[in-house]
Amino acid sequence: MTPAPTSPARPLAFIILAAGKGTRMRSEMPKVLHRVAGVPMVGHALAAARALEPERIVVVVGPGMPEVEATVAPHPTVVQHSQAGTGDAVRAARGALEGFFGDVIVLFGDTPLVTPATLGALRAARDAAEDPAVVVLGMRPRDPGAYGRLVANGRGELEAIVEYLDATEAQRAITLCNAGLMAFDGARMWQLLDAIGNANAKGEYYLTDAVTVARSRGFACRVVEAAEEEVVGVNSRADLAEAERLLQARLRRQAMEAGATLTDPGTVWFSADTRVGRDVVIGPNTFFGPGVEIGDRVEIRGFCHFEGVRIAAGAQIGPFARLRPGAEIGPDAHIGNFVEIKNARIEQGAKVNHLSYVGDARVGAKANIGAGTITCNYDGFLKSHTDIGAGAFIGSNTALVAPIAVGDGAIVGAGSVLTQDVPAQALAVARGRQRVIEDWAISFRKRKEAEKAARRK
Numbered sequence: 001m002t003p004a005p006t007s008p009a010r011p012l013a014f015i016i017l018a019a020g021k022g023t024r025m026r027s028e029m030p031k032v033l034h035r036v037a038g039v040p041m042v043g044h045a046l047a048a049a050r051a052l053e054p055e056r057i058v059v060v061v062g063p064g065m066p067e068v069e070a071t072v073a074p075h076p077t078v079v080q081h082s083q084a085g086t087g088d089a090v091r092a093a094r095g096a097l098e099g100f101f102g103d104v105i106v107l108f109g110d111t112p113l114v115t116p117a118t119l120g121a122l123r124a125a126r127d128a129a130e131d132p133a134v135v136v137l138g139m140r141p142r143d144p145g146a147y148g149r150l151v152a153n154g155r156g157e158l159e160a161i162v163e164y165l166d167a168t169e170a171q172r173a174i175t176l177c178n179a180g181l182m183a184f185d186g187a188r189m190w191q192l193l194d195a196i197g198n199a200n201a202k203g204e205y206y207l208t209d210a211v212t213v214a215r216s217r218g219f220a221c222r223v224v225e226a227a228e229e230e231v232v233g234v235n236s237r238a239d240l241a242e243a244e245r246l247l248q249a250r251l252r253r254q255a256m257e258a259g260a261t262l263t264d265p266g267t268v269w270f271s272a273d274t275r276v277g278r279d280v281v282i283g284p285n286t287f288f289g290p291g292v293e294i295g296d297r298v299e300i301r302g303f304c305h306f307e308g309v310r311i312a313a314g315a316q317i318g319p320f321a322r323l324r325p326g327a328e329i330g331p332d333a334h335i336g337n338f339v340e341i342k343n344a345r346i347e348q349g350a351k352v353n354h355l356s357y358v359g360d361a362r363v364g365a366k367a368n369i370g371a372g373t374i375t376c377n378y379d380g381f382l383k384s385h386t387d388i389g390a391g392a393f394i395g396s397n398t399a400l401v402a403p404i405a406v407g408d409g410a411i412v413g414a415g416s417v418l419t420q421d422v423p424a425q426a427l428a429v430a431r432g433r434q435r436v437i438e439d440w441a442i443s444f445r446k447r448k449e450a451e452k453a454a455r456r457k
């Protein structure tokens with residue numbers, strides 16, 4: 001990510017609007033909690049804001065949105081009781097910014113792709129010679145749709161923002177749109193907001209009207225343009241899918257720029273917090289849920305699913321591996337096909353190559369876990385731990401009934417159901433003994449054939 005431009009000495013505050021009901025999402029869940037690349041949209045807005053190290057961040061939520069409050073904690077929230085529009089929402093934050101006279105950036109919780117660099121540019125534009133009271137982030141989307149239109153002159157001087165529903169045909173033809181983010185001079189913003197009315201198509205207090213008010217008082221307003229890819233606003237599920245597509249493209253690019261090979265980038269899905277080392281190779285159709293860290297030189301063959309996992313340098317994973325929260329894969333370990341690992345540490349050079357479930361366990365360095373091994377970690381009530389020592393060899397199709405420990409260097413015969421600990425360097429075999437009866441098959445067939453013939457008569 002490009003660093004934010006160095007900021008002026010004035011203090012900075014953010015107001016993040018997250019109170020809207022998000023009716024167009026048709027969801028029980030507040031809109032800003034819908035996730036993009038594994039993170040709630042409001043979390044993306046917060047992360048971008050935090051990168052500028054502001055003095056204050058205030059999140060405006062609707063009444064009865066405890067999940068939003070929990071998601072943005074420890075940042076303070078204020079409740080907008082009426083949901084009477086974006087201007088009304090900003091007004092709700094006034095008390096929380098009592099005595100603050102620096103720059104105030106208003107950010108929408110439904111605009112998750114904005115970068116710190118762009119927020120920095122928005123803020124830097126407040127330093128223009130004519131001391132603009134408001135700086136608006138503009139964009140020229142391929143499909144301007146229902147975005148607000150910016151009425152500006154060629155010099156970036158802004159006269160008004162017209163909401164789509166209120167716009168004339170001529171105004172709707174304007175391609176420069178309102179991305180929704182605005183930087184205000186904190187010393188003048190509240191007088192602008194106080195003057196905003198609600199005589200418009202929606203009967204709402206539009207934040208966007210701050211521009212007309214500012215112009216009527218002779219204050220300058222400016223536009224800073226951003227790429228559409230950064231400022232798509234999410235109002236519907238289709239918009240959410242579009243935001244996901246754009247963010248995935250960015251994350252794939254970042255992973256490749258950081259030195260990873262993506263065999264088929266379009267089929268690799270990252271979370272915003274996925275960390276990928278150098279010379280990592282990621283095969284097709286791989287999904288990274290939140291909390292995944294991949295060390296250098298890791299090879300991930302295709303069709304893997306990860307969540308809450310750390311993979312150390314040089315490990316080989318997949319194809320078709322599922323690593324669940326708390327899996328820690330040590331350096332040079334091998335995890336093969338149809339293997340599920342949960343809350344388990346697989347130490348250096350250990351191998352779990354085929355068709356196994358390893359949960360609530362430790363597998364020591366260089367241990368070899370045979371095909372079809374299962375840690376029986378759950379008795380219907382409690383989870384228990386399995387400990388496998390360094391260099392142990394677990395034969396195929398072994399069931400380890402936890403709690404249980406297999407010592408260093410021990411060998412377990414294939415097909416065993418182990419219920420007791422195995423000492424280091426011992427052999428454990430826990431299965432029916434094999435009996436061999438010579439020529440039994442011949443006499444069996446004879447007997448059966450005679451029986452069949454007798455029935456036919």
Ligand code: UD1
Pocket residue numbers: 017018019020021031032060080082083084085086087088089108109110111146147148149161163177178179180205206207208232233234235
């Ligand atoms: C808004 C802008 C529009 C711009 C678009 C960009 C206004 C009036 N319009 O329209 O010019 O092109 O964003 O995406 O600002 N919210 C509240 N309280 C409310 C209403 C909204 O907190 O009473 C929050 C929402 O949770 C959301 C944000 O404000 O995060 C934007 O609201 P939304 O209803 O999505 O505005 P748009 O119609 O997208």
Ligand code: MG
Pocket residue numbers: 110233234235
């Ligand atoms: Mg919106």
